[in-house]
Amino acid sequence: MNIKLTINNRDMEIDVDPDEFLVDTLRKYGCLSVKRGCDTGSCGLCAVWIDEKVILSCTYLTVRAAGKSITTLEGVEKEAKEFTDFLASEGADQCGFCAPGFIMTVLSMKKEIINPSEEDILHYLNGNLCRCTGYKGQIRAIKKYLKVPFQE
Amino acid sequence: MITIKEYVAPAEIKEAYEILVSKKKNVILGGCGFIKMGSANINTAIDLCNLSLDYIKEEENEIFIGADTSLRDLEINEIIKKYCNGVISEAVSNIVGVQFRNIARVGASVFSKYGFSDLIPALLVLDAKVKLYNGGLIELERFLESKHQKDILVEVVLPKKRGQAVFNSIRKSSTDFAILNGAMFKGEDNSCKIAIGARPSRAKLAVKAASLLEKKEINSEQDILLAAEIASEELSFGTNLRGSKEYRKDMCKVLVKRMNKELGDHHD
Secondary structure, eight states, rough: OOEEEEETTTTEEEEOTTBBHHHHHHHHTTTSSSOOOSSSHHHHHHOOEEEEEEGGGGSSBGGTTTOOOEEHHHHHHHHHHHHHHHHHHTTTTTTTTTTTHHHHHHHHHHHHSSSHHHHHHHHHHHOOSSSSSHHHHHHHHHHHHHOOOOOO | EEEEEEEOOOSSSSHHHHHHHSSOOOOEEOOOOGGSSOOEEEEEEOOOOSOOOEEEOOOOOEEEEETOOOHHHHHHHHHHGGGGGGGGHHHHTSSHHHHHHHHBBBHHHHTTTTTOOOOHHHHHHTTEEEETTTTTTEEHHHHHSSSOOOOOOEEEEEEEOOEEEEEEEEOOOOOOOOOOEEEEEEEEOOOEEEEEESSSSSSSEHHHHEEEEEEETSHEEEEHHHHHHHHHHHHHHOOOOTOHHHHHHHHHHHHHHHHHHHHHHHHH
């Protein structure tokens, strides 16, 4: 099938199979930040934005993205850099495999929730799994990035 | 593995229904959140995205939720958050993560009659109805008991009930499938509804237990214990990898007591 879509502000016309998933399409077109993790919609590694909403690309059929705008980490490098500096300084980057999906979700949360509480942050990110860090460093980094007060 | 021969996104529901019933292997696509959990050879996958079914509307006596509404919209929508102390928002808030809830759809969650559904128990206690393209408007309770027939769920209709409702579940971690879940409603007229799901079969109303708690403004501790016991007896439970039949039966009592206590807290 031939569809038109926008990937990281670039208008494209591509041929896709009806059963092709977005994670595969995006990687095929050079968006290698999009990682395949569980591949069953559970871990958050493949998170990207469709029309500004964060979704899981491993269970999203590419044909459904026709006419839509997709953003991957490659499309928000400047914004992401600002946050990843906090991640690095908190020692929360570790192996980094979950980082792209995690960062896309954090940036989505920043747009969606004004002044999130720690509870809001934990709830918004509970679909992002990380097997290295134990999440503490990541939460510290997010709180510093979003200027959320630390509780005693 | 999933294979799809053809993908269509009709502009008319009539067309979508005709394609659906024209071949055995033609199916309606929901959010596709669980599409990789199974395997299927789909002939024509029908997407409802062009049917303008993504809405939450409030009228004088009812709330209408379109089939293409995402679970995330249910979670954050102000109408839903204010309705019966946000029981529906609360019920869907533990389903995987935000990214998943942004793609999962109300229609698919209800039409699939998933046993593990967190949404269905909440809808059951609120006396929800489902509007099917071919089957018309029927009570959710009746729909859940009915045999599977090819149809399109157009919308969920909620009567504007006056009262308080809560959702609770027992699960190993916040985003895991529930081992057992449930919802409870207490009306201003002292009516009561209790639904228990993830038994692991689909949610069902505990009618006898609820009738014990009805028509009384305040229930004694003994009433609650008895209602919890009755709920665990009148419903059937099963075993799967998340929990045994015996464990679920015991936990059902705990869940009923917890939900009743929470409702009490809401009244305060």
